[in-house]
Amino acid sequence: MARWLSFLAQVAAFASLAWANSSTGDSVLVVLEKELQREQFSTFFNGLEERGYQLTFREPKAKSPAVSDADIPQFSHVILFSPTTKSYADDITPQSLVSLLASNVNIIFTLSPTQTPISSLASEFSLILPPPHTPLLSHFPPRDTPPTTIPISISANAPFVTPGTSPILFSGVPHALSTNPLVVPFVHAPPESFAAESESDGGADAVVDAAEKGGEGLWAGSSMGVITGFQTKGGGRAMWVGGVDVFSDDFAQSEVEKGVKSGNAQFSQDIAAWTFQETGVLRIDNTTHHKVGEVSSPETYTVNDRIVYTTHISKYDPTSSKWVPYSGLTDLQLEFTMLDPHIRTALKPLAGVPGAYQLTFRAPDRHGVFKFVIDYKRKGWSHLSSAITVPVVPPRHDGYPRFLSAAWPYYAGAMSTSVGFVLFSALWLAGDVRDGKKAKGKGKAE
Amino acid sequence: MRSILAVTALLAAFANAAKLGISSGHVTISSSDKTLLQSESISIEKPLKAPLELNSKDVLKLSFNVVEKTKKGDDGSAAQPHQTFLRFYDEVSGEEGIQPLRVTSSGKAKFELNMAKPPPSLPPTPAVSNSTHALDKPNPLTVSLILGSFTHEPLHARLFDLVLPASQPAPSHPEEASFHSLPEIKHTFRPDPTSPPKIISMIGAGVVLAPWVVLLGLWAAIPQSLPFLSSPSVLVFTALLGAFEGLLLWYWVALKLGQVLAYGAILGIATAAAGNRALSMLASARTKGM
Numbered sequence: 263m264a265r266w267l268s269f270l271a272q273v274a275a276f277a278s279l280a281w282a283n284s285s286t287g288d289s290v291l292v293v294l295e296k297e298l299q300r301e302q303f304s305t306f307f308n309g310l311e312e313r314g315y316q317l318t319f320r321e322p323k324a325k326s327p328a329v330s331d332a333d334i335p336q337f338s339h340v341i342l343f344s345p346t347t348k349s350y351a352d353d354i355t356p357q358s359l360v361s362l363l364a365s366n367v368n369i370i371f372t373l374s375p376t377q378t379p380i381s382s383l384a385s386e387f388s389l390i391l392p393p394p395h396t397p398l399l400s401h402f403p404p405r406d407t408p409p410t411t412i413p414i415s416i417s418a419n420a421p422f423v424t425p426g427t428s429p430i431l432f433s434g435v436p437h438a439l440s441t442n443p444l445v446v447p448f449v450h451a452p453p454e455s456f457a458a459e460s461e462s463d464g465g466a467d468a469v470v471d472a473a474e475k476g477g478e479g480l481w482a483g484s485s486m487g488v489i490t491g492f493q494t495k496g497g498g499r500a501m502w503v504g505g506v507d508v509f510s511d512d513f514a515q516s517e518v519e520k521g522v523k524s525g526n527a528q529f530s531q532d533i534a535a536w537t538f539q540e541t542g543v544l545r546i547d548n549t550t551h552h553k554v555g556e557v558s559s560p561e562t563y564t565v566n567d568r569i570v571y572t573t574h575i576s577k578y579d580p581t582s583s584k585w586v587p588y589s590g591l592t593d594l595q596l597e598f599t600m601l602d603p604h605i606r607t608a609l610k611p612l613a614g615v616p617g618a619y620q621l622t623f624r625a626p627d628r629h630g631v632f633k634f635v636i637d638y639k640r641k642g643w644s645h646l647s648s649a650i651t652v653p654v655v656p657p658r659h660d661g662y663p664r665f666l667s668a669a670w671p672y673y674a675g676a677m678s679t680s681v682g683f684v685l686f687s688a689l690w691l692a693g694d695v696r697d698g699k700k701a702k703g704k705g706k707a708e
Numbered sequence: 709m710r711s712i713l714a715v716t717a718l719l720a721a722f723a724n725a726a727k728l729g730i731s732s733g734h735v736t737i738s739s740s741d742k743t744l745l746q747s748e749s750i751s752i753e754k755p756l757k758a759p760l761e762l763n764s765k766d767v768l769k770l771s772f773n774v775v776e777k778t779k780k781g782d783d784g785s786a787a788q789p790h791q792t793f794l795r796f797y798d799e800v801s802g803e804e805g806i807q808p809l810r811v812t813s814s815g816k817a818k819f820e821l822n823m824a825k826p827p828p829s830l831p832p833t834p835a836v837s838n839s840t841h842a843l844d845k846p847n848p849l850t851v852s853l854i855l856g857s858f859t860h861e862p863l864h865a866r867l868f869d870l871v872l873p874a875s876q877p878a879p880s881h882p883e884e885a886s887f888h889s890l891p892e893i894k895h896t897f898r899p900d901p902t903s904p905p906k907i908i909s910m911i912g913a914g915v916v917l918a919p920w921v922v923l924l925g926l927w928a929a930i931p932q933s934l935p936f937l938s939s940p941s942v943l944v945f946t947a948l949l950g951a952f953e954g955l956l957l958w959y960w961v962a963l964k965l966g967q968v969l970a971y972g973a974i975l976g977i978a979t980a981a982a983g984n985r986a987l988s989m990l991a992s993a994r995t996k997g998m
Contacts, residue, residue, distance in 0.1 A: 401791060401856030402864060404725070409858065441881040453795060453804065454854045454864055463790045463857050470810045473829075480829075482793065482806040566897070593889045606893040626895040639887050668903040671912035678920065680953040688946040691986055692937035 282313045282580040284538040286366055287338025290315045291329060293322055293354065295344035298506065303343070306509040309531045315339070315538075328353040335367045339538050345374035345434075345506050356383040363498035368537050372506040373435050387492045388440035389502055392457040392481040393472070398436045398488065398504065400455035403519075411507075412455060413518040414488065416525065420448055421642040422536045428525035431513040434505015436486040446491040446642045448501075448533060456482035491536060497644060501537040540580035542643045544588065547574040547617070549648055551634060554622060562653045564661060565627045571596060571634055572620045573609065575646065587617020594646075596621055597635040604628070609636070629656045726776040728855045728863045731783045733772035735868065740765035740824065752853075752865045759848045759869035764823050768870075770794075771818040774811050774855065786815030791856030794819060796831055796849045796870070803831035803878065823873060835874035846874050936993070941986040948979040 290310065294300060300307065300319060307317060318327055318337070322344045330336055330353065340362065344350075356379060359369060373381055377394040384391050399409040415429040436451045457480075458469050473480035488504040507513055514527040535541050552559050554568040563569060577588035589611040598605040604626045612618040625632075631653050638646035733750040737760060745766065748756055762768055774792065776784035788811050796805040807829040811817045821827070833846035848869040855863040903909075936942050952975055959968040 399791075401858070401862040402854075404861050409856075441879065441884065443881055443884050443887040453797070454791075454793075454856065454862070456791065456793070456806070458790075460790065461858070463788060463859060466788060466790050466792065466811060469791065470808045473808045480806060480808055482808070483795065483804045485804050595889060595892075597893075603893050604895050606890060608889075608892070624895075624897070627897050637886070641887060663901075666903055667906045667909045670909040671916045674913040674916040678917065680956065684946065684949050684953055687949055688937070688942070689934065691942045691945065691990065692934040692939075694933050694935060 282535065282540055283583040284315070284338065284368075284540050284580070285543050285578040285585075286368070286539045288314055288316050289337045290317050290339040290341060290538075291327065291337040292317055292319050292341045293344050293350075294319055295322055295347045297346065298343055302511060303509050305511050305514045305527050306530050306534075309527065310534060313531070322347040322350045322354065325351050325353075329362060329367075330358065330365075333361070335362055335365050337367065339368045339370075341370045342380065343372055343506050343509070344378075344380075345372045346376045346378065348376075348378050350379070356380070356386070359383065360386070363494050363500060364496045366497045368499045368501075368539055370501045370503065370534065370537055372503050372509075373437075374505060375435055384437060384502060387500060387502065388442040388445055389437040389487070389490060390440070391437050392435060396435070396457040396459050396472075396481070398432070398434060398451060398455050398481075399458050400452055402452065402454040411513075412452065413524070414449055414452055416449065416529065421446060422541045423448065423532045424528055427529050427532070428522055429518045430508065430526045430529050431516060431518060431524045432488055432505060433507045433513075434488065434503070436481055436488050436504055437490065437502065438481060439485065439487045439490065443639075443641060444493050444495070445487075446493060447487045447489075448491055448536075449487065449489040450484045451486040451488050453484040455486075456480060457486075489533065491533070491642070493642065493644065495645060497539075499537050499539060501533055503533075535580065536642070539644070540578065543578040544591075544638075544644055544646055545576055545578075545585065546636065546646055546648050547576050547585075547587075549573040549634070549636075549650060551650065551652070562655050563625050564657050565625055565629055565654055567625045567654075568622060569625055570620065570622045571609075572612070572618055573636065573648070574617050575619065576617055589616050589618070591619070591638070594619055594636070594638055597637070598623070598626070598632055599635050600628070600630045600632045603635075604632070625654050629654050725859065725861045726778070726784065727861045728787060728789055728857060729775055729777040729783065730772040730853065730855075731775050733770075733867070735760070735768065735770045737762060737766055737768050739763070740767070748868075750867050752863070752867075755866045756868035759871050761871045762821070762823050762873065764873040766823050768821040768823075769818065770821075770867075771816070774815045774817060776860065786813075787857070787860065788813060788815060789855045789857035789860065791854060791862075792817055793854040793856075795852045795854055795864075796829070797852065798831055798833065798847050798849055800836075800847045803833075805829045805831040830872070832878040833872045833875045834877035844874065846872060936990065939989065941982065941989045945979070945982040945986040948975065948982050951975055952979060 292307070311317060320327060327336060328351075329340055340359075360383075363369060371380055371384070373384065373391065375395045375397045381391055397410050398412060400412045401409055403413065405413070411431055411433045413429045414432050416423055416427045418425065430449070432449070436455070436457055439445055439447060456469070458465065458472070460466070460468055469480070489508065490502050492500040492502065494500070503509075508526060509530045510526075513524055514530075516524050518524045549572065550559065551569060551571045553563070554570055575588055575591065575594075576585035577590075578584075579586045591611070594609040595606055596609045597603040605623060607621060607623065609619040609621050612620040631651060634648070634650045634652070636646055636648045729752055735748050735750055736744060737746040738744050746760065748760075750756060750772070760768070774787050774789060776787045778784045792809045792811050794807040794809060796807070798804070807819065807827060809817045809819050831849065833849065835844035835846055837844050848871045850866055851868055851870050852864060852866045952972070955968065955971055955975060963971075
C-alpha cells in the first residue's frame with residue numbers, strides 16, 4: 263500500500279499535465295474503424311500527444327502502416343479502437359497480436375457486444391465474454407441515461423489509478439475473470455449489473471432462462487470485470503476495455519451525478535499509462551556477489567563461506583522519463599538453489615544506498631552448482647528475474663582447520679621423534695670410541 | 709444510441725416512476741425430513757437481525773410478491789420487473805453470487821435453496837478459524853434483493869444474513885503462490901566438529917612425553933664420557949641437523965612444498981658435507997688413538 267501511495271503521488275504530479283513518457287518507446291499505432299471518428303476521442307488522443315506519444319492512425323483494412331514488418335514490430339504500442347470490425351488486413355491477426363505482446367509491444371483492446379476475431383482472443387487472456395449481443399446493463403443508480411451507460415465508481419484498491427478519481431461512465435460488455443494471477447483487474451462491474459439483451463421489462467424471462475441454460479450461468483455481479491489489464495511474462499501489457507466509449511469525449515464531459523464530472527478523462531490516461539509501461543515497471547540494474555570482506559566475485563565459493571549478495575533495482579519514473587533507484591520493495595526474496603531452493607530469505611533494502619538490496623548468508627555445506635535466483639512477480643508490476651550460477655566446492659586440502667587441541671598428543675609425539683633423532687646423532691658422534699680402548703686393554707694384558 | 713445527450717422517454721418515465729417493493733415476504737428453513745425449523749416473515753423495511761443458519765441438508769425457501777409501492781408507501785399492484793436477483797455477498801472475502809429469480813405475471817417469486825444440491829450461484833463459504841467459537845464457521849453471507857426495471861425506480865435492499873455450512877475454498881490458480889512471498893527456507897548445517905576438552909589433550913600429551921622423563925633419568929644415572937661433544941665439526945653437524953628439524957617445523961606451520969624442498973636441498977648438501985667432515989674427524993681420532 264505504501265509503495266502505491268508513493269507511486270500515486272508521482273502520478274498526481276503527472277496529472278497536472280507534466281511530461282510523461284513510456285519506458286519502451288513513443289510510437290503508437292491507432293487502428294480506428296470507419297464508424298468512429300478521431301474527433302470523438304479528441305480528449306484521449308490529445309492527452310496522449312501532450313504526454314509525448316506520436317500517434318499514427320489507420321483503418322483496420324488498410325495495409326500500411328503495418329504493425330510489424332518481417333516479425334519486427336514497427337510501433338511500441340498499439341491501440342485497437344475497432345470493436346465491431348470483423349475483418350482486418352493481413353498484419354492484424356490474433357496470432358500476430360500475441361507475438362507483438364511477446365516482443366514487448368503493449369496493446370489496448372476494445373470490445374463490443376458484437377463478436378469479432380478480437381473477442382475470441384479474449385479467452386486466451388483468461389477473460390470469458392458473455393454471449394454476443396448482451397451488453398452490460400444496470401438499473402442502478404436510477405438515472406436519466408439508458409441502462410447501458412453505467413456510472414462505475416473506481417475503488418480505492420484499483421491499482422495505478424490516481425486516488426480520488428470520480429466515477430467513470432461505461433458502456434459495453436463485461437467479462438468473467440479467471441484466477442490467473444497475470445490478470446490485473448482495474449474496474450469491476452457494479453454488483454447490480456448484468457449482461458442481457460433485453461430492452462424492456464418483458465425480457466425478464468429471457469434473463470432467467472439464460473442463467474439456467476448456459477454453462478457459465480448469468481454474467482452478473484461484481485465478480486465480473488469491465489476493464490482488465492494483463493501482464494504477460496515477456497513484458498508486454500494488454501488492456502481489455504469492455505467498450506470504446508470509455509475513451510470518448512461524450513463520456514469525458516458528462517456528469518455522473520449532479521455537479522460531479524465523470525473521471526473518464528483522467529482514468530483513460532491512467533490506464534494508458536499502465537498499459538504503455540509508464541507505471542509499475544521495475545528492472546534490475548546489476549547484481550554482485552562476493553565473500554564477506556572481499557570486493558570482487560570469486561570464481562568459486564567454498565562450502566560454509568559467508569557470501570554477500572547485492573542487487574540494484576530501479577523503477578521507471580514517467581515524469582522524468584528516467585529509471586530511478588527504488589528501495590520500496592518490502593518482500594523481495596533471494597533463493598540459493600541447486601535443483602531445489604536450499605535457502606530462501608528476504609532481500610532487505612540497504613540503508614544509505616538507494617535502490618540497493620543486500621543479503622549476507624552462509625553457503626550450505628553441500629557442494630555443487632548453485633544459482634542465485636530472484637523471481638519477483640506481483641500483480642500489476644513487471645516481473646523481475648535474475649539467475650546467476652556459481653560453483654560451491656568442498657574445502658581444498660589445506661582449507662581445513664589446523665592446530666586443533668585434540669592433536670596435541672600427536673604433535674608431542676612427532677616433536678619427540680625429531681628431538682630424539684638429533685639428540686641421538688649428537689651423542690653418538692660425541693661419544694667414546696670403545697673398540698680402540700678394549701683393543702688397547704687386551705694388548706696390554708698380553 | 710451512443711450519445712447520452714439524447715433525451716429519451718425514460719426521462720419522463722422516471723419523473724413519475726413508481727417505486728418497487730415486496731409484500732408477504734416469507735422465509736422458512738426446514739430439515740431434510742420436512743420438519744419446519746424456522747419460519748420468519750421478511751420485509752424491506754425491517755430486515756432480519758439474527759442470521760439464519762443452515763445445516764448441510766436443510767432447505768431454505770423464500771417467497772415474496774413483487775409490488776409497486778404507491779406514493780404513500782402502501783402496496784399497489786403486482787409488478788414483473790426486468791431484474792429480480794438475489795445477491796449473496798461475503799463482506800469479508802468479497803465473494804459474491806447472483807441468483808436470478810423468476811417472477812410470475814401476478815408478481816409471485818420464490819426461491820428454494822437445498823443445501824444437499826446447492827445451486828452454482830452460491831459463492832464459496834470456506835471455514836474461517838474464529839477464536840470465539842469452538843467450531844470453525846464460515847463468515848455470514850449478506851442476502852440482498854435487487855429489483856431493477858426500465859419503468860420503475862430500482863431497489864437494492866438487504867433481506868437477511870445467512871450462515872451456510874462450510875465449503876471448500878474457491879479454487880486458486882497453481883501459480884498464484886509465486887505472486888506472493890513464499891515461505892522462508894533455512895538450511896540446517898551439520899554441527900561444527902568439536903574437540904574433546906583440552907585437559908584430556910594435555911593428559912594425552914603428558915602420556916606421550918612421559919618416556920622422556922624415564923630416559924633422561926636413566927641417562928643421568930649412567931656414567932657417560934663424551935669427549936667429542938664440544939669439538940667444532942660435531943657441533944656444526946648437530947646445529948645443521950637442528951636446522952633441518954627447524955625447517956620441518958617451519959614447513960608444518962607456513963611453508964609450501966616447493967619452498968621446503970628448495971631450502972631442504974640447500975640444507976641437505978650442507979648437512980651432508982658437515983657430517984662427512986665430522987665422521988672423518990672421528991675416524992682420524994680413532995686411528996690416532998690406536
